Amino acid sequence: MVVAAVVLPIVAFALLLATGLGRDPRSVPSELVGEPAPTFDLPRLGEEGSVDLAALRGQVVVVNFWASWCLACRDEHPALDEAWRRYRDRGVVVVGVDFEDTEEAALAYVSEMGGDWPLVTDPGSRTAIAYGVFGVPETFVIAPDGTIAAKTIGAVTYAWLTEHIDAALRSGEGR
Amino acid sequence: MSRWVPIAAAVLVAAAAIWFAGSGAGRPDTLEERAQVVAAGLRCPVCQNLSVADSPSRLAGEMRGEIRARLADGETEDEVRAYFVERYGEWVLLEPTRRGLNLVPWLFPLVAVLVGVGVWAFVIRRRPPTGEEEPTEADRPRVAAELAGLEDVP
Amino acid sequence: MIAFVGTAALALALTLAVYGTVASIAGLRTRNASLVESARTSAYSVLALVLVANGAMLAGLLSNDFSIAYVAENSSVDTPTFFKVLALWSADEGSLLLWNLVLAGFLAAVAFRFRSRRPETFPWAMAVMYVVIGFYLLLVLGPTTPFATLEAVPLDGRGPLPLLQNHPLMAAHPPFLYLGFIGFTVPFAFAIAALITGRVSDDWVRTTRRWTLAAWVFLTVGLALGALWSYGVLGWGGYWAWDPVENVALLPWLTATAFLHSVIVQERRGMLKVWNLSLIVGTFALTVLGTFLTRGSILSSVHTFAESIVGPMYLGFLTVVLVGGFGLIAWRREALRSEASFDTPLSRESVFLGNNVLLLVLTFIVLVGTIYPLLAEAVTGDRVSVGGPYFNRNTAPVMVLVLFLMGIGPLLPWRAASASSLLRRLRWPAWIAAVAAVALALVGAGAVGTAVAALAAFVGAATISEMARGVRAQHRARGGSWPAAASTAVRRNRRLFGGLVAHLGVLLAVAGIAWTALADRSNEVTLASGERVRVGDYELRLDGVQTREEAHRRVLVARVTVLDAADGDEVVRLQPSLNLYPASSEPIGTPSIRVGTPWNGLRDLYLSLVSVEDAGPTVVLRFFVNPGIGLLWLGGLVIALGGVIAAWPARSRAAPSPALGSVAEPREEVRV
DSSP: OHHHHHHHHHHHHHHHHHHTTTOOTTOOOOSOTTSBOOOOEEEBTTSSOEEEGGGGTTSOEEEEEEOTTOHHHHHHHHHHHHHHHHHGGGTOEEEEEEOSOOHHHHHHHHHHHOOOSOEEEOGGGHHHHHTTOOSSOEEEEEOTTSBEEEEEESSOOHHHHHHHHHHHHHHHHHO | OTTHHHHHHHHHHHHHHHHHHHHTOOOOOOHHHHHHHHHHTBBOTTSSSOBTTTOOSHHHHHHHHHHHHHHHTTOOHHHHHHHHHHHHOGGGBSSOOSSGGGHHHHHHHHHHHHHHHHHHHHHHHOOOTTOOOOOOGGGHHHHHHHHHHHSSOO | OHHHHHHHHHHHHHHHHHHHHHHHHHHHHTTOHHHHHHHHHHHHHHHHHHHHHHHHHHHHHHTTOTTBHHHHHHOOTTSOHHHHHHGGGTSHHHHHHHHHHHHHHHHHHHHHHTSSSOOTTHHHHHHHHHHHHHHHHHHTTTTSOTTOBOSSOOSSOOOSOGGGGSOGGGGTHHHHHHHHHHHTHHHHHHHHHHHHHTOOSSHHHHHHHHHHHHHHHHHHHHHHHHHHHHHHHHOSSOSOOOOHHHHHHHHHHHHHHHHHHHHHHHHHHSOOHHHHHHHHHHHHHHHHHHHHHHHTTSSOSSOOOTTSSHHHHHHHHHHHHHHHHHHHHHHTGGGGOOSSOOOOSSSHHHHHHHHHHHHHHHHHHHHHHHHHHHHHHHHHOOOOOOOHHHHHHHHHHHHHHHHHHHHHGGGSOSSOOOHHHHHHHHHHHHHHHHHHHHHHHHTTOOHHHHHHHHHHHHHHHHHHHHHHHHHHHHHHHHOSOHHHHHHHHHHHTHHHHHHHHHHHHHHHHHHHHHHHHHHOEEEEEEEETTOEEEETTEEEEEEEEEEEEOSSOEEEEEEEEEEETTTOOEEEEEOOEEEEOTTOSSOEEEOEEEOOOGGGTTEEEEEEEEEEETTTTEEEEEEEEEETHHHHHHHHHHHHHHHHHHHSOOSSSSSOOTTSSSOOOOHHHHOO
C-alpha cells in the first residue's frame, strides 16, 4: 500500500515528462492562420517606391521574411525563385520582407543570390511584429480575400509553396 | 515580560522606518515606466528565455519601440499585451493568464506553503510510537553528551 | 584511429562497469573479499579508460581531425586553441564524455578513500556507482556517438556555436556544475546501500558528509560562475533569467542545502531519517531530471534529439532512480523510526526543520513553474510560458522567511530554548536592524529596500553575534589572546563556523540581488559619432566605431566615453562590441563593464552594443547602472568558503574513519 502510494505519483510524473519527448520547444503554432493578414505599405529595398499589401487584394501573396545573415534563407532561395517564376503570370506575388538587416548587406545578398521578386525593408520591424515573426525565415501565404491561408517556419520548400499557393488560388476562384 | 520591551521597541522603530520609506512612493508613472512594465512581462521571440525588457536583441528593442508607440497612442497596458498575444499567442506572456488550467501554477505556491506548514507542525508534534523510554546503560554517554549540548556555551 | 581508440576505451570502460557491479554484489554474497577488492580496483581502470576517451577527443580537436563528426561540427581550423579545448564540452556528445570523466573520477576517489577501512555497505555503494556510470557510458556508446566518423571528410569544421566561443568564462562553469551534480552520486550510492543492506543507522550520513559538502561547494561555485557568465557575456545586464537550464541547476542545490542542515539533526538527535534519505534520493533524481530536461531537448532548444532514444533513456533512468529510491525508503520504513521526538517548536532542530520545509517549498515552486508548460501542452495543447516575473513573485516571499529562520536558527540551543534567553540574544540584532532601517529610510530607499536591509542587518548581526559568542566562550575558558581564541574556536567547531560563514555569504548575495534589483536603471540610447547624451547621472559620448577582423570573427567596437553629468569629468571609457561570426544567425554582443568598487559606490557601469547603423555611424546602446552586484559574486565565494571550512578535516586527528559503526565523531566535530 505504502509502496504503491510512493510509486504511483512517480509514474504519473514520468508520464507527464514523457509527453515532452519529441516536442520541439521552438515551434509555436501561429495564431494568425485564418485571420486577416496585417496590412503593410513598406518601402522597396534599394529603390524608390513601396509595396502596399492592400493594393494586392484579390491576388495570392506570398510574404517571405528573410535576412542576409540567415543561412536557412540561402537554402530556401531557389524554391522561392522557382515559385515566383512559375506563378507570377497567374497573379501570384512574392514579397520578401528584409528582417533585422542593413541595406548594404541585403543588397549584396540579392546581387549574389539573384531573384527579381519585390523586396521591401521593414523599419522598426513593425510588420514582422504584426505577423508574429519568431525569426527568419518565415513564410506566409495570403489568400485573395486577404486572410492568411498558411504559415511555415524555417526554410520553405517548393512543394509547400505549390501546395498552399494552389489551394489559395482555388479558394479565390471558388468565390 | 520586560524582556519583550527592547525587542518590541526595535521592531516598532524598524516598522516605522519602512512605513516612512514607503510613504514617498506613488510617483506618476511615466510612459517609459509603463512601457518597461509591459515589456518585462512579454517574452522575447528570438531569445532563449528573456523578456522583451531584458533582451539585448534588436527585435526586442523594436518591440519595446512598438510598446511605447502604442501606449503613446493611448492604448492601455492590457490592450498592448492583447496585441502581442494576438500575434504570438499566450506563449508571449511570461506569466500565464489566471484562468483554467493556468490556475495550477498560480495557486500552487500558496498550497505549497500551507502544506509545508502542515508538515512542519505534524513532524514537530509527532511522538515516536514506542513513547519515551528510559535511557539504558548504553545510552548514558549519549545522554551526557546531549545534556552538555544544552549548555549555552558553543 | 582516434575514433577507434575513443570508442574502444568507452566500450572497455562499460564492460568494467558491468563487471564492477556484478563482482561487488557477488563478492558480498559469497563473502569473497578478493572479488570485492577486484571490483574496487576496477574503478581505477574505468577512470583510466574514460581519460583515454577524453584524451582521444581532445587530440582530435587539437589536430583538426575533421573525420570525426564532433570535431567537424564543433571546431574549425581557425578556432583558437583555447576554444578547441573548450569544444570538448561545448556540445552534447562531448559534454557527456566530460560527464563520464567526472563520474569516473568520483568513482575512483571513493575506491581510493575507502581502500583500507571501509563501511560494511561499501560494496553495495560501489555497485550503485557502477550502475550509474554504466548508464552514462551506455549513453555515449550508441544513443549518442561522440566518435562518429564522416565518410566525406570536410576540409574545415563548422566551429563552435558563436555564443560558446565568445568568452573564456564558458570554460569554467560547466565543469564546476558537473562536479557538483555528479558529486551527489556518492551520498546517493551510500544511502541506497544503507537501504538495501538495512544498515540504516547514521553511518551513511557520517560517511558521506564531506562528499556531500564538496559536491555542494562545487555546485555553488558552478551556479555563481554561470550567473557571472550570463552577466558578463550575454549583454542583457542581468545574471539570472529563470531559464529552465538555470532552474534545473538550482533545484538540486536547494534540496542539497536542506540536506546539509537536516543531517545535523539526524546526527544529533537520531530524527528525520526518512526525511534525509528522501532528500538525498531527491537531490540525485533532480540532477538526472536536469540532464533529461536540458539534454533530452524537452525544454531547451539548443540540442535536439526528437528522434533519438536518448530522451526515453534518461526518462527511464530517472524513473528507476525515483521508484528504486523512494520504494526502498517505503520498504524500510519500519527500521527508520525516529529515535527521539521534538520537545518544543522553539529549538534549533525545529527551526532547521522549518527551513528545510521552506527550501522544499522553493524547490517545488521552481519545479512546477519549470515543467508547467509541459503540463499545459499535454492537457490543453496550448503553448504557455512561465518566466521571470512568476518566479520572482513567488519565490521572494519564501526566501524572506528562509532568511529570517536562517538568522534565528543558530541562536537557539538544541532540544528546548527558553524564550527569555532567545529574547536576550535577539536584542542586539533587533536594534541593529532598526538602525539599518532608519538609515536606509533616510537615504531614500523605498519600503522594500528598507525592509530587506532591516532583515539582512538582523540576520547578519545575529550570525556575527553567534560567532562572537563562540570566540568569547573560548577566550573565557582558555584565556590567551583573542585571535588565538578565535582560531581555536573555529578549529574546534569548523562545522558551526563554516555554516555561519556560509550564512554571511547568503546575506551578501541577497544584499547584492536586492540592491541591484531595486536600483535597476537601464536605458536605451541612440548615439551618433561625437554626440553626447545624458543618461541619469551620466553622459555618454560616442568617440567612434571600429571594425576589427579576427581569425574566426569580425568585431565591431563602439568606443564610448562615460562622463559625470554634474561636472563633465570623464568617468571611464567603455568599448562594447558586436561579434559577427560567419556561421551565425545574429551578431553576438560583448558588453563592456566598469566594475563597481567601494570607492565608486559599488556601481557597475554596464554598456552593451545593440546595433550599428552604417550611416554616421550611429549606434544603439543599452546602459545599465548596477549597484551592489559585486556583492553577489562575493557572496557566492563566501558561501563556498563556508562550505570548505565546514568540510575541512581536523588537523589534530588522523584521517577520520567513517567506517566505524555508531561511534559518534569526536565531540568538537558535532558540538554546537
